[in-house]
Amino acid sequence: SQQGEEDPQALSIQEGENATMNCSYKTSINNLQWYRQNSGRGLVHLILIRSNEREKHSGRLRVTLDTSKKSSSLLITASRAADTASYFCATNPDTGGFKTIFGAGTRLFVKA
Amino acid sequence: KAGVTQTPRYLIKTRGQQVTLSCSPISGHRSVSWYQQTPGQGLQFLFEYFSETQRNKGNFPGRFSGRQFSNSRSEMNVSTLELGDSALYLCASSLAPSGARSEAFFGQGTRLTVV
Numbered sequence: 001s002q003q004g005e006e007d008p009q010a011l012s013i014q015e016g017e018n019a020t021m022n023c024s025y026k027t028s029i030n031n032l033q034w035y036r037q038n039s040g041r042g043l044v045h046l047i048l049i050r051s052n053e054r055e056k057h058s059g060r061l062r063v064t065l066d067t068s069k070k071s072s073s074l075l076i077t078a079s080r081a082a083d084t085a086s087y088f089c090a091t092n093p094d095t096g097g098f099k100t101i102f103g104a105g106t107r108l109f110v111k112a
Numbered sequence: 113k114a115g116v117t118q119t120p121r122y123l124i125k126t127r128g129q130q131v132t133l134s135c136s137p138i139s140g141h142r143s144v145s146w147y148q149q150t151p152g153q154g155l156q157f158l159f160e161y162f163s164e165t166q167r168n169k170g171n172f173p174g175r176f177s178g179r180q181f182s183n184s185r186s187e188m189n190v191s192t193l194e195l196g197d198s199a200l201y202l203c204a205s206s207l208a209p210s211g212a213r214s215e216a217f218f219g220q221g222t223r224l225t226v227v
Contacts, residue, residue: 033215042116042202042218088155090216100145100204100216102155 006089006103014111019076021106023089024069030092032065033100034074037086046074046087081112114139116205116219124225130191133222137184137205143167144186145216146178149200158201161186162208190224198226 007022023032031050035043049056049065049072056063062075076083086105093101117136125131137144146158157170161180178188184205190197200223204216 035218040200040221040223042220043204045215045217048215101157102147104154 006087006106008106009104010107010109012109012111013079015079015081017079019079019083019108019110021074021087021108023072023074023103025072025089025091025103026070027091027093028067032063032072033090033092034061034063034072035088035090035102037088037105039085043088076108079108079110081110084108084110116203116217118201118203118219118222120222121220122223122225124227125193126227127193127195129193130189131193131224132187132189133201133203133224135186135188135203135205135219137186137203138217141205141207141217142184143206143208143216144180144184145204145206146186146188147202147204148172149202149221150198155202158188193226195226198224200224 005024011019013019029051031048033048034046036046037043047056047058047061047063049063051067054065060077065072086107088102088105090100090102116138119134135144143162145160148156148158158172159169159178160167164180175191180186200221202218202221204218206216
């Protein structure tokens with residue numbers, strides 16, 4: 001099963017509203033990353049948060065990490081129609097393996 | 113600098129055939145990972161190469177194989193194609209192995225359709 005699980009699976013909001021997506025994972029990690037994917041295209045890296053960090057900001061994005069709960073959240077403030085995409089979290093497990101494992105993603109739809 | 117380049121972008125193959133996909137990483141990146149993305153299964157890790165060595169492999173049958181060349185370019189091969197192999201295949205490159213806290217940059221993918 002996937003290391004990362006995003007919640008909700010789908011989210012529909014109005015332009016200008018905030019969007020919050022959550023990610024839970026199973027094993028200890030080195031870092032957690034969030035990606036965006038526009039329909040059928042490659043993934044765009046949004047932000048990386050390390051296991052010793054609790055919060056990180058990048059423009060309209062805010063990511064939190066709670067390693068005790070093995071969860072992370074991505075907040076997009078003042079959403080725009082262009083934010084419509086699928087969002088994935090990915091983890092690098094702290095098990096000595098070299099692989100990035102993705103969750104199933106959250107599909108965000110921002111209505112203009 | 114140029115991003116990750118995957119070729120071809122689109123491919124249609126017949127069941128039973130084999131296919132080779134190519135990925136050229138960002139210049140200087142030595143790690144290349146491959147993923148399969150399907151609507152039902154999401155993004156599934158196939159394998160990762162670093163300095164021509166396979167570092168990790170996902171849960172895929174032996175029909176899926178890959179390699180990395182000395183210039184860090186990577187290829188993946190799927191033999192005896194099945195209808196279920198239809199998917200978007202994504203390649204990602206990073207400076208260091210993905211477990212080493214480095215960002216991964218993705219190509220646009222190769223859309224494989226098996227008929």
